[in-house]
Amino acid sequence: MTDFQHLRGFRPIYEADSISLLQLFLNAHFPGGGYITSLGSGYLWDFNAQYPRLHQAVPIQPLLRNFLQDHTEHPGYPERLLWVEDIGTHAGNFLPNIQFLRPDARLDPASSLLVRSGGGTHRATMIRFGPTLR
Numbered sequence: 001m002t003d004f005q006h007l008r009g010f011r012p013i014y015e016a017d018s019i020s021l022l023q024l025f026l027n028a029h030f031p032g033g034g035y036i037t038s039l040g041s042g043y044l045w046d047f048n049a050q051y052p053r054l055h056q057a058v059p060i061q062p063l064l065r066n067f068l069q070d071h072t073e074h075p076g077y078p079e080r081l082l083w084v085e086d087i088g089t090h091a092g093n094f095l096p097n098i099q100f101l102r103p104d105a106r107l108d109p110a111s112s113l114l115v116r117s118g119g120g121t122h123r124a125t126m127i128r129f130g131p132t133l134r
Contacts, residue, residue: 018076038091038125105129
């Protein structure tokens with residue numbers, strides 16, 4: 001895990017750094033900023049009527065999984081793949097890492113929602129962030 005305290009003195013970002021892979025992903029898919037969630041799209045559809053804002057968030061898991069398939073040789077690949085494969089455990093890692101890359105990133109108040117579906121309960125981690133820094 002790369003926590004925010006560790007990241008504060010971590011400049012510049014080098015190509016082999018694990019966080020550089022997340023930076024490449026954000027720059028490719030969200031150059032103008034975005035609104036993402038750790039929930040899968042199935043949960044978003046199930047709760048669209050109850051929580052309309054959930055439907056506006058882009059599920060990060062399938063996008064990041066597809067992106068990683070083109071970057072399997074990157075040294076940060078195993079760590080980021082773990083985040084994707086066990087997103088329930090690692091969803092909390094996204095905010096400090098995205099805040100490092102996009103300082104205006106913040107949790108949406110909807111992140112406090114507990115979404116129930118398929119007999120399970122999932123926290124709706126949702127993050128808003130601005131455009132790529134120049």
